[in-house]
Amino acid sequence: MLQALLIFALQILYVPILTLRTIFLVKSQTKAAAGVGLLEAAIYIVALGIVFQDLSNFYNIAGYVLGFGVGLFLGGKLEAKLAIGYVTYHVNLVERSDELVSSLREAGFGVTVFTGQGINSVRYRLDIVSRRSREQELLDIVESIEPKAFMTSYELRSFKGGYITSSMKKRAKKFKQKEETNRKDSQ
Known part of the structure; x- marks a missing residue:
């Protein structure tokens, strides 16, 4: 035994x-x-x-x-x-949402905005790359501002260049400090 x-x-x-x-x-x-x-x-x-x-x-x-x-x-x-690695999200919107783009960027996420033609109208797509460890934070931001957004995600195996470098880390740090300050002020 x-x-x-x-x-x-x-x-x-x-x-x-x-x-x-x-x-x-x-x-x-x-x-x-x-x-x-x-x-x-x-x-x-x-x-x-x-x-x-x-x-x-x-x-x-x-x-x-x-x-x-x-x-x-x-x-x-x-x-x-x-949560090792990175994920990219495609967020499709019926209307442009500068509030969502700004909120994501303030939180330290890299966002690229594309305009495209849907079946009936112009559509907007955001490409967002995130560490998998921050994926839920990204989803919470999108859900709070654009709850009807259509989203798909893909795991990245590799990438080169782009926003996901030191500036992303700096912005994430600033965003966390800002959140802590807001929490203290609201208490």
Whole structure:
């Protein structure tokens, strides 16, 4: 029974590490993926080795299977918490919204505005690039100003140039300071 608990614990470690390795590979961070992969392989060999020592031991097999399932759950939570990478949003509007553009820029998001022809009228599209860790903040701003906006999102694998550099970090810092000042003033 102690072996089954060890296998369970190893799987709880192994699967989130597997998740991280996969994320790093998808994000083209091969050095990080290789480093994490070493740890992943070591845990995998130990856990599977214990299971294969006695395939008639149901508890060891159950520990492996249950640990894998719980590990997947934890890996998903870890991925969402880390929010590695960037996302781009296309926000489509029926009318131009300078308020939305200004609010997004003040919050430190890069925004490009396009004008296009829809089926019945002129439409406006905002292209917004954000760190995944700030995605909910972006969505909250859009929802508060343009709740009927049509939005699509894409994860970015790579990009070069543009606004998402040091100026974005500076604006985000200013925006947070402004929010803190507003909160203190309203209390």
